[in-house]
Amino acid sequence: MSIPSRKDKPAASSATPxxxxxxxxxxxxxxxxxxxxxxxxxxxxxxxxxxAGAKRVREIVEACPRLGVQxxxxxxxxxxxxxxxxxxxxxxxxxFRRYISxxxxxxxxxxxxxxxxxxxxxxxxxxxALMDQLERATAGNDGTQLTIALNYGGxxxxxxxxxxxxxxxxxxxxxxxxxDEETLPRYLDTCVLPDPDLVIRTSxxxxxxxxxxxxxxxxxxxxxxxxWPDFTEQEFARLCDKFGNRDRRFGAVKL
Ligand code: IPE
Ligand code: IPE
Ligand code: MG
Numbered sequence: 001m002s003i004p005s006r007k008d009k010p011a012a013s014s015a016t017p018x019x020x021x022x023x024x025x026x027x028x029x030x031x032x033x034x035x036x037x038x039x040x041x042x043x044x045x046x047x048x049x050x051x052a053g054a055k056r057v058r059e060i061v062e063a064c065p066r067l068g069v070q071x072x073x074x075x076x077x078x079x080x081x082x083x084x085x086x087x088x089x090x091x092x093x094x095x096f097r098r099y100i101s102x103x104x105x106x107x108x109x110x111x112x113x114x115x116x117x118x119x120x121x122x123x124x125x126x127x128x129a130l131m132d133q134l135e136r137a138t139a140g141n142d143g144t145q146l147t148i149a150l151n152y153g154g155x156x157x158x159x160x161x162x163x164x165x166x167x168x169x170x171x172x173x174x175x176x177x178x179x180d181e182e183t184l185p186r187y188l189d190t191c192v193l194p195d196p197d198l199v200i201r202t203s204x205x206x207x208x209x210x211x212x213x214x215x216x217x218x219x220x221x222x223x224x225x226x227x228w229p230d231f232t233e234q235e236f237a238r239l240c241d242k243f244g245n246r247d248r249r250f251g252a253v254k255l
Pocket of ligand 1: 032033034035036037038076077078081092203
């Protein structure tokens with residue numbers, strides 16, 4: 001097994017003093033939370049909230065070029081979300097299939113490149129076929145780089161990466177002495193992506209729920225009360241703007 005090259009990977013967040021003041025986030029990752037509570041507040045089933053949440057995605061993806069966001073990564077389903085009722089899980093899987101089929105053309109036409117991260121093994125074949133199709137249909141696009149985390153868990157990702165790394169060591173393709181902070185992320189699902197600059201979580205919960213554990217080591221965080229189906233371009237713009245006014249020191253001392 002050959003490991004992916006980081007040749008095309010944009011520079012990670014290894015800031016130098018010149019990069020302390022960045023204008024806006026280049027990579028934003030969003031934990032889209034609060035669909036269930038949004039539906040509950042309207043006396044509707046949780047899936048009604050998930051459908052409303054899926055509709056929000058289009059507006060946020062389309063806002064990215066206007067806000068200078070080149071990479072958008074969204075958390076759609078976690079490795080822990082299988083613990084929900086069978087009705088909710090099946091409804092979500094069917095929603096993902098429908099979303100991909102419905103949005104395929106628009107995403108391709110809008111120059112969006114879509115990638116999926118997470119473990120595909122547990123997903124049904126119909127869904128993974130659609131995911132492959134969407135990745136292929138948008139592979140030549142160089143506009144917004146949209147990554148959808150589906151059956152994704154940060155710990156699961158590190159465990160799967162470690163398995164592949166161990167195989168490379170066992171087969172003599174990798175020397176244990178060469179395993180360092182540059183080598184390990186080449187085995188992660190996000191190997192071609194820069195680390196997120198800003199992570200947003202909606203719905204008022206101040207936790208990361210197993211999202212991008214390795215990659216968000218130096219990300220800025222925004223925990224906002226808005227429920228995901230109510231999240232708008234205006235609020236997204238406000239958070240990107242606020243990010244531009246933060247000093248990111250990456251452990252150094254500001255000169
Ligand atoms: C986030 O909304 C969507 C998924 C996890 C799939 P929730 O379904 O977690 O909504 P709340 O947190 O129960 O309101
Ligand atoms: C995180 O939200 C996962 C997604 C948004 C897909 P959850 O609602 O599953 O997280 P917890 O259970 O509140 O930690
Ligand atoms: Mg939730």
